[in-house]
Amino acid sequence: MATNLATEPIWKDIVTGKVTVEFEFMAARILQAAVSRSFKQSPSEIRLEHCAQDLRELFMQNMKLSAVKKDLTRILGSKF
């Protein structure tokens, strides 16, 4: 099934901590820590959008890596 990564709410949920994931892809873990902290320090819709976009971009750019594919399967489930 196709999904639109840009409109997926999961990225925002990860930034806010509503969804917690231990990613296999190391860069995602490091970025997750940074964006979650950034949002916590000054929470706003713009910041949330920006942080979610960074996470999404990381995954889009690295979808060729098997760790990324596994992580996407984990967070998007059957939509991936």
Place this chain on the structure above:
Amino acid sequence: MASTLSSLDTVCHLIDQGEKLLLAGDESSLSTLPAGDWIGGTTPYFMTARNEQQPRETIHVSTLPQFIEAIEIRFYDETTIDSIYTDAPANGVSFLIIPATSPTHYAFALNAPKFENFAVRPLAGWIAGIALEETGLRHPMVYNGMTREASERKAVVMHITLPDHQVADIGIINMFCQGAGDVIVFPGDGFSADFAYINGELRNFRDYIIENDIDTRLPLVADHYGVSINTSMREIGRQQDKVEFYAPVFSHLNYKHARPVTNYNSKLKAQLPIGLKQQMVFACSCILNQRYPGQKIELPPVMTGPVSYGEIAYLLLNQTMVYVRIIDVPRSVYEQPFHLTI
């Protein structure tokens, strides 16, 4: 892709042939190299399978693959380093070398996670240094081989663009994890600390280290969503009531003293991915790994590179090994990737 210790003549030959190189060695060698597609940084120490002492003129060479589409070499200083991620190519990898104790080193160490597009694109590298016995006598240096400029203040970067069917992946080998001891929280970010909250109680950190006879050869470890980040102690203040670190501590993290590592060499091998030999383009190892208590470290032959004063894998690390591999992606994957849209 090759990673070897080489003579000055061999390196000159590789540069003349147009090879794209990441170099590490002594200032006296790097400063005499011809212009070409290379960057370099000073270190007198190298990570090799045998870990033996090398002659001063030896240069460590990481030869980058021929299939690279484009490179860009440039300096960043402490006012421009924040754009390193936005300048990186969309499909590629950036290699960064920073002189130890330079303003750019401190700016990167303290602020990298706040940079625009942090960690969205792969960034790896190392902190250049000098021989321990030459501290205060010489400065760590980095080199832009394209212009033959050297700097003791700025960082040098090679941004590399890869073809669509290649992808770079950065790995961290960290032998340490948090021990079962006290939770340590620092009141501020920085390369030194005079106070820390120990299990919630504010104490002089130097006194805490001394009174508890803490082995400072083992780092403090913070857990970032499953990635263990080490901070190694550089000096327990003799003249001042503070502890200095090789990398900054951050106020938002909970640290614990590392658990001692048993079976070091077998655990090291277990962390190396299968097939690394064919994919490896770069590796470096912290100088503090050389002095791990009571252990002669055995490295697989594929793990050669500069011994560093800090490793870079997106952000500054300590007491780790970092490697970069470039992975071939099957045509079926990159031509028809996924049913995902943006």
